[in-house]
Amino acid sequence: MDKFIITIDGPAGSGKSTIAKLLAKKNGFVHINSGAIYRALAYVLDKNVDREKLANLNLELSLKGNSIKVFCDGEDITDRLQSEAIGRVASKIAQIGFVRDYVNKKVRDLTETGKFVIDGRDCGTVIFPYADVKIFLVADLKERARRRAFETGENFDEVLRIIEKRDKEDSERDIAPLIKPDDAYEVDTTGKSIEDVYNEIMGINRRVYDNRNS
């Protein structure tokens, strides 16, 4: 198998990266978090992104084990990107066409051959319309805010306020909005353990695989 792509799209806090990481680790896939690239651009350029700055940016994605690390000017910035404030700026600049083109190219360049699980907002619709398996994760808003607040150590009410805004912006933007791909399997992660969600997605993978080979 030269190439196998699983896409996982969904709103903030739906559990995409957690489950993508686990799927990658247990099945020998590489996990690519496309949101991390938008976050890196937000971290380095803030809202002042323009074509020239983007063209001069020295941003590299490097494969480490089952996931990618983001480097800017040779420095690993992966662990600095988690805050909701950066997520908010990322959501703003993700509305710009040339920013999306930049991120899509970075992701596609990394995924020419191999087995990947890629999470984001438009992975199954725009980046990989022909992905082998497409998952769309959803979860109750308050639970999503609780998860994000727990992960980042930020205030729950503040996180709730920001992810509500991000949801709206990500879903209502003109280019590559967050929508469920027609051929995606929806999985609701509300009240479920990571193991439960993992098993549900593995069940879907198996069904897709069996159907293809029957």
Ligand code: DC
């Ligand atoms: O998944 P995340 O919270 O790290 O993503 C941060 C922001 O990046 C998100 O609010 C919108 C943008 N994004 C996007 O527009 N398309 C993607 N494929 C991934 C992220």
